[in-house]
Amino acid sequence: MAWLTTLKTQTPEEGFELATKMSRMAVKAAQPDDTIRAELRSVYERDADSLTRASHVVAVNFQTVAAANDYWR
Amino acid sequence: MAWLTTLKTQTPEEGFELATKMSRMAVKAAQPDDTIRAELRSVYERDADSLTRASHVVAVNFQTVAAANDYWR
Amino acid sequence: MAWLTTLKTQTPEEGFELATKMSRMAVKAAQPDDTIRAELRSVYERDADSLTRASHVVAVNFQTVAAANDYWR
Amino acid sequence: MAWLTTLKTQTPEEGFELATKMSRMAVKAAQPDDTIRAELRSVYERDADSLTRASHVVAVNFQTVAAANDYWR
Amino acid sequence: MAWLTTLKTQTPEEGFELATKMSRMAVKAAQPDDTIRAELRSVYERDADSLTRASHVVAVNFQTVAAANDYWR
Amino acid sequence: MAWLTTLKTQTPEEGFELATKMSRMAVKAAQPDDTIRAELRSVYERDADSLTRASHVVAVNFQTVAAANDYWR
Structure with missing residues (x-):
């Protein structure tokens, strides 16, 4: 089943959730x-650097989603 | 409750704060x-590389916020 | 044999698969x-940070593929 | 007191200094x-990788400042 | 001898090779x-994270090459 | 003395050198x-990951320089 049919979202917050996904x-x-x-998650969620790395990837994906939505302007 | 309803901010500094958030x-x-x-914060805030990594993520998010605000031109 | 003849894909999801490739x-x-x-894969697929790093690279490549497809707008 | 009121600078070099800030x-x-x-600085300034990481963050912020100044064209 | 006289390539794949170079x-x-x-290569090519880091740099350079070629549209 | 008065270069290769600088x-x-x-350099230049990290920063700065030169089109 398709999980990424569009980069369009109604709001920036939904865009942020899509970037996380x-x-x-x-x-x-x-x-x-x-x-x-x-199992990996139980370790990683208690490591500050791992969480920062994850936040970094969300930030990169959010750049893409935000551009796709013309920054919800 | 929605925490990210818009990427628009009044000033670059508010944009930087949004990127941090x-x-x-x-x-x-x-x-x-x-x-x-x-707990994680108490460790990470005393590690130079952890702080640099966090600053990196803010920089990536600030790129998005700045573009959304047409760089406050 | 050529493996990258175009950055165009039908859908965002195919674009994500191309970014992974x-x-x-x-x-x-x-x-x-x-x-x-x-051998490397058997280690890396059980390391949360390695997986996050891999996800990061996909995110960067997906930015390129998405721009090439005008974000499938 | 506001420290980031504008992304505009007179020269690329001032832009680089702003990115550092x-x-x-x-x-x-x-x-x-x-x-x-x-204290952290005294350790980090003697670690090559820490310095490279810091340079990386400056580079990302400089992308934003340079775009805001239309690359000082 | 000049090794980087142009960012233009005939195909995305040649662009990917340029990004690697x-x-x-x-x-x-x-x-x-x-x-x-x-010597360094003999170590690095057997380390999954090193290979992912290298792939990351190629991805960043490929963004530049792809933009220079208007994504081979 | 000013070291960064312009992002303009004659060729991509000079742009790459500027990005390195x-x-x-x-x-x-x-x-x-x-x-x-x-001292730091003598260690870092024998560490594959350190060299990859340095190459990464050059790649990010080169994106900026290339955009400033309209990709030398």
Whole structure:
């Protein structure tokens, strides 16, 4: 099933959520096993640098989504 | 409650603050527990590289906010 | 055989898959040996930070693909 | 007191200095204590990778400042 | 001898190869000794994170090359 | 003395050299001591990841220089 049919969102906040989803889907593509991802998550969510790295990827994807929405102007 | 309804700000400085907030909200989405984030913060705020990484994410988000505001020209 | 003849895709999702392929092809260019890459993969796919780094590269390549497709507007 | 009222600068070099300031202000926002930042600085300024990371953040902020100034064309 | 006279390429794939070359030339400028680079390469090509980092730099350079070619539209 | 009076260069290759200079000047601003930078350099130039990180910063600065020169079209 398609998960990314459009980059258009109603609001910046929905765009931010889409950027978060895109960041996670790339991880899921590289590691499809839900159990392993859950294990990794339990470590990563308690590591400040890991969280900053994740925030960085969301920021990059949000640039793309924001441009696609003409910055919701 | 919506926290990101617009990328428009009155000044570049408010835009920088919004970029900082966006960086933190992505962390909060990945680690919603306030107590854990406070613990992580006490370590990260004394690590130069962690602070540089955080500054990097703000810079990426600020690119988006600045473009959305046509660079406050 | 050419693997990158166009940046155009039908949908954002196909664009995301192309961005993933571009990220992998750059790795393959640096390490052409399939066996070694498979070994590295078995380690990297169980490391949260490695997966985040990979997601980051996909995000950067997706920016390019999305711009090439005028964001599928 | 406002520290970022405009992204406009007279020259590229002043723009580079502004980008450096932006990088530092994001660090200062995350770690407001001058003494702690000075301690961290004494370590970080002797670590090549830390310096490269800092240069990276300046480069990202400079992209924004340069765009805001239409690249001083 | 000039190695970068134009950012124009016939195809996206040649653009990707140029982006790879640009990434390597920056390394070569910082470490001109061929023997040392070969030694470093033997380590780096067996480290997944090193390969991802290299792929990241190619992705950034490819953004520039793609824009220079108007995305081969 | 001014070191960055313009982002304009005659050729892409000169632009690449300017991007390299910008990357180094940001490091120099953070660590002005020539002796210390030389020491750090002797370590960093034998570390593959350090060299990749440096190449990354050059790539980001080159994006800016290339845009300023309209990609030397």
